[in-house]
Amino acid sequence: MANKQEIFEVLKGVIDPEIGINIVDLGLVYEVESKADINIITMTLTTPGCPMHSSISTWVENVIGHFEPEKKVVVNLVWEPQWTPAKMTREAREQLGM
């Protein structure tokens, strides 16, 4: 069974096409729960009503489903706590020229 860290690594494959930075470095992934038969990803988006809204959660399902096909995947999209730029990693900030 994959551990949390491995799942985070896999999630780095999901890149926000508009910003060009992956969702982990953007700080959008809040929590990963890896259980025996299910992976639960709790995440947010930079803005509610983002046109990527539904797509990003599907991509997350796709990559995790591909990584551990035997398990179910649930993506919990939450708006609390709200995303802020402070949640980005240093690498992401540097890429944005902050």
Add this chain to the structure above:
Amino acid sequence: MVQSESIVSAYAPPFKIVSKYFIAAMVSFVVLNFLLLLNSSSIHGHHFQPKILSINHIATLGWITMIIFGAMFQLVPVVLETKLFSEILAEIQFWIYLLGVIGLAYCFWVFETGIIMTLSAIILNLAMFIFSFNIALTMKSVKKWNLTAGYLAAAIFYLIVTAIVGLLLAINLWTPYIKVSHLQYLNLHAHIAFIGWVSMVIMGVSYKLIPMFTLSHGYSLTYAKLAFWMINIGLFGIATTMLFEETTFLYYTFTLLVVLGIIFFLLQIYIIFKKRIRKKFYIGIKFSSVAYLMLGLTTALGTFIAFVNYESIFNLTLVYGYMIIFGYISMLIVGQMYKIVPFLVWYHKYSGKVGLAPVPVLKDMFNEKFAHVEFYLMFSAVLGSLYSLAFRSDIGLLISFSLMFISSIIFIFNMIAIFRK
């Protein structure tokens, strides 16, 4: 696989329909620039002239409104997290609308102010009613009503008002019956169209898209809310007082309220820009910034026009109209298209492969250098045209219109490249 997949397909915008509207709009943009170029020597004097009216309607209906229709079919379901009420209606509307635009543009060009012009106006009304019906029913199922939705709902109301007033004007050209002057009604028609319809859409969408593109955070939307009420009350007031005599004071008051509303919108955009995280100005934002600046200048000019006898200053209304259509709205549309079209095509072609295979990011979808060339050409064309109209330079106008035409060709070339990517 999992529950949210159904949500994805439920919100997914109908790519085929949206692109149809976009393609028709872009073709209109090239056509109208071509017509301007061929007829540059006739573009002077009063705005009420067959060719100017025709080109103006190709711009407002064929280019601007056509692209807004496409963008709204795309954005409304996604932003409001609901499904478009009917894709079939959107398809039917397209063909009816196209027929109406061609009909009206032709009638103005040859100044055939009879039954065909009125019929074209009726057809256009029908298409706009279908659109409003479709969007209104889409909005009916909205779970989370927000500021953008409010602006869009108001915009649709003004679209209908514009269309009806337009039809009444067409009938009036056929059989005069309007007691207030035709030009005064035309004035109302144009301002309800530009401020009520086009600008309300632009404002509502800007509050949503600009923070998303610039990654702005931590600002309040107070000015956006105030702007909403000021513009609505102002427009409503202007339209009402026009029907009565001796309302000059009220007319000016309501006019200033609208002006203040637009200033508040610009202030809100400025605040969003100041709070942006992405410091670099990408091409879309570059176009948009010039457009917002032009909106500010246009508003100042519009206020001036409201208080003077505008017919006494040569080409004043043409300068004003050109500034609105090209400097403000077209610059903004072109800029947003460099964001929206790559996204739509990318979404259509690569969305299913994310995380599973290497996919391009949006800025790889087109050559930004060409887009920059277009930006500078278009910006020079706007400044050149405004200068040439204001100072009556025929050669300057010819050169500026040529630049605008070339820029529109580059635009369409870039967009085709994205579609084929």
